[in-house]
Amino acid sequence: MPHEVGHEVGYAAASGVFSATWLLLVLPLAGALILLLGGRRTDRWGHLLGTAASAASFVVGLVLFFGLRGRAADDRQVAQHLFSWISVNGFQVDAGLLFDQLSAVFVLLITGVGTLIHIYSIGYMAHDPGRRRFFAYMNLFLASMLLLVLGDNFLVLYAGWELVGLSSFLLIKFWEYKPAAATAANKAFYMNRVGDVGLALAIMLMFATVGSTNYDSVLGAAAADVIGYGTLTAIALLLLLGACGKSGQFPLQAWLPDAMEGPTPISALIHAATMVTAGVYLIARASPIFTETQAARTVVVIIGAVTIIIGCVIGCAYDDIKKVLAYSTVSQIGYMFLAVGLGPAGYALGIAHLLAHGFFKAGLFLGSGSVIHAMDDEQDMRKYGGLWRLMPVTWATFGLGYLAIIGLPPLSGFFTKDKIIEAAFDKGGTSGYLLGLTALLGAGITAFYMTRLFLLTFHGERRWSSSGEHAKHPHESPRVMTGPMALLAVGSVFAGGLFIVGGTLQDWLAPVFGEGHEEGAHTLSPAVVTALTLLVAAGGFAGAYLRYQLRPVEAVGRPDSEVGLVTVAARHDLYANTFNETVFMRPGQYLTRFLVWLDTVGVDGLVRGTAAGIGGLSGRLRRTQTGFVRSYALSMLGGAVLVVMTALLVRTG
Amino acid sequence: MNPANYLILAALLFTIGAVGVLLRRNAIVVFMCVELMLNAANLTLVTFSRINGTLDGQIMAFFVMVVAAAEVVIGLAIILTIFRTRRSASVDDVNLLKY
Numbered sequence: 001m002p003h004e005v006g007h008e009v010g011y012a013a014a015s016g017v018f019s020a021t022w023l024l025l026v027l028p029l030a031g032a033l034i035l036l037l038g039g040r041r042t043d044r045w046g047h048l049l050g051t052a053a054s055a056a057s058f059v060v061g062l063v064l065f066f067g068l069r070g071r072a073a074d075d076r077q078v079a080q081h082l083f084s085w086i087s088v089n090g091f092q093v094d095a096g097l098l099f100d101q102l103s104a105v106f107v108l109l110i111t112g113v114g115t116l117i118h119i120y121s122i123g124y125m126a127h128d129p130g131r132r133r134f135f136a137y138m139n140l141f142l143a144s145m146l147l148l149v150l151g152d153n154f155l156v157l158y159a160g161w162e163l164v165g166l167s168s169f170l171l172i173k174f175w176e177y178k179p180a181a182a183t184a185a186n187k188a189f190y191m192n193r194v195g196d197v198g199l200a201l202a203i204m205l206m207f208a209t210v211g212s213t214n215y216d217s218v219l220g221a222a223a224a225d226v227i228g229y230g231t232l233t234a235i236a237l238l239l240l241l242g243a244c245g246k247s248g249q250f251p252l253q254a255w256l257p258d259a260m261e262g263p264t265p266i267s268a269l270i271h272a273a274t275m276v277t278a279g280v281y282l283i284a285r286a287s288p289i290f291t292e293t294q295a296a297r298t299v300v301v302i303i304g305a306v307t308i309i310i311g312c313v314i315g316c317a318y319d320d321i322k323k324v325l326a327y328s329t330v331s332q333i334g335y336m337f338l339a340v341g342l343g344p345a346g347y348a349l350g351i352a353h354l355l356a357h358g359f360f361k362a363g364l365f366l367g368s369g370s371v372i373h374a375m376d377d378e379q380d381m382r383k384y385g386g387l388w389r390l391m392p393v394t395w396a397t398f399g400l401g402y403l404a405i406i407g408l409p410p411l412s413g414f415f416t417k418d419k420i421i422e423a424a425f426d427k428g429g430t431s432g433y434l435l436g437l438t439a440l441l442g443a444g445i446t447a448f449y450m451t452r453l454f455l456l457t458f459h460g461e462r463r464w465s466s467s468g469e470h471a472k473h474p475h476e477s478p479r480v481m482t483g484p485m486a487l488l489a490v491g492s493v494f495a496g497g498l499f500i501v502g503g504t505l506q507d508w509l510a511p512v513f514g515e516g517h518e519e520g521a522h523t524l525s526p527a528v529v530t531a532l533t534l535l536v537a538a539g540g541f542a543g544a545y546l547r548y549q550l551r552p553v554e555a556v557g558r559p560d561s562e563v564g565l566v567t568v569a570a571r572h573d574l575y576a577n578t579f580n581e582t583v584f585m586r587p588g589q590y591l592t593r594f595l596v597w598l599d600t601v602g603v604d605g606l607v608r609g610t611a612a613g614i615g616g617l618s619g620r621l622r623r624t625q626t627g628f629v630r631s632y633a634l635s636m637l638g639g640a641v642l643v644v645m646t647a648l649l650v651r652t653g
Numbered sequence: 654m655n656p657a658n659y660l661i662l663a664a665l666l667f668t669i670g671a672v673g674v675l676l677r678r679n680a681i682v683v684f685m686c687v688e689l690m691l692n693a694a695n696l697t698l699v700t701f702s703r704i705n706g707t708l709d710g711q712i713m714a715f716f717v718m719v720v721a722a723a724e725v726v727i728g729l730a731i732i733l734t735i736f737r738t739r740r741s742a743s744v745d746d747v748n749l750l751k752y
Contacts, residue, residue: 622752623752625751625752626748626751626752627747627748627749627750627751628744628745628748629683629744629745629747629748630674630675630676630678630683630744630745633674633675634675637671637675
């Protein structure tokens, strides 16, 4: 039964600079509309307009961010009411924006990294005939993603959620003439749909229980214990399903690597830095719900831990540079899930890792794009090698991103990942040890496969030739591409320290998540955890160095028959696709075929049978029209006699 | 004279007409038989008028006669036209309008 929640906090109404919050959304949206509706005549300057729209949105974001910082710490939630969206008796949804500490950091990440990637794309897509359309979709994505993080209730979030799915679909299949790209886009869409159903059900359940979908009502009710534990856990698990779909977490991880068929800037922006982290945002946003339900949080950490290992293991087996980075994304988001699943101790850490990851993974993807560009769209790392002399800027920026992800102090990844591992151990008990060790193992494997990727690409001997049929002439990318890479590299270096040292980000986000980061009892002292992490990462590095630097690398990977079982499994995505195909796709196809058969034989048969029966009958009745006037006269007489007889019978009887 | 005799006569005439319509092939004869049936009906109407002592039946008989006259004109015209084109007055030869 819906019931009133008596203690809604209410957010400060937007005034002053904050009345411009809607501009954040509208700028990229306007860019997208102009480019899509303007057609070919905007081809010449379309990319500039798209970049300008994104940059303008970033500037607005910065102004608002500093405006928010200027307010008192307990007054940093500003809501802007836009319009009344759905108004039915008993069901009121207003479209409104909420600019608070959590939205603010996301807005800066999305517009900031987004703008850099827009600039990069000017160079990357320079020779693509569809560049204007590409920028239009990118702007559309920015607007959708901003709607997702700025909405002030779950229904607006859902609208943004679906729109980012749409933009992701449009951009994965940007080169739709490639069958692989078209298939990958469909796959991404279908698998996301599974998660979206979970999110939709969660929202319905919220409305049925609380009578509202607003953040303050729902989260307030969750925090005040007015929702039953079972319902709360159900809501949390359904939200988690949605988060898993969008973020490529186990068991819905299989679409993310395939999504790499899209242009590389898209992989960087949507499938590494922003959209796929929407799941983490969702859980963080719904943190009061997750804080209250231990059961759901246990599922979150398990999914996070499992995904870390899945991503790492498969990342070691692929030779396609983008696929490795994609699985690396999957496993890094696993870290974020693990962190937010730890409850109040971990929400801010998850967000910190998310932001740092946004920098270094976007940088890594842009670097890989630069390499792919230089190698004429070759993506097989075994056909790279020795590129560092030819592409020094790419080497340096990619290298910084690489060092950040394997957690070399004092780069970003070191601070954020180390904190998550520490928090996992601090969970206490056997589960704490299990989670901590899993995260530690993940860190080691991450160091291994990222070192492998780095060495195969930039070091070792050249496994390509600059003459002959497949001649390659690698060259450094233009400034418009290296510039954003350099800026992201700077972010990869400093972001983590900036967020973690002194608890800057944790303090900033504390009003959203509640105070949770005070130093509790440590299972292992932070110094020990740090030492262990570094040791394990060094082990991973050493393993990869021994194998891929000191020993020669074949230009063609060994066939499945010559490698171990684990490698074969990893090369086949740990059979995730096989599983989905056997358990869901094939039975689905059989069901479809059965229904088609039922339709043809049953429904259509009935309809056609009736028609044929009547047709046959009338064919026989037609024969009575002989053309002989006398037989007509006879039937008229018979009819008349019948009528008279009936009349007489009725009158007398 | 008993009016019922007129009714019996009318029934006989009607039956003769009906049998003629059904059995004869010549269109003119069939036509005459139809007239016979109409007049049998007229006789019935007049008889009932007499029995009931009202004029309704006789007025109705006039109507029937007028309609029959008009019908005869059109019917004979059709028969003539058919005879001209098909050289036959048999109703069984006019059987083109069928399935």
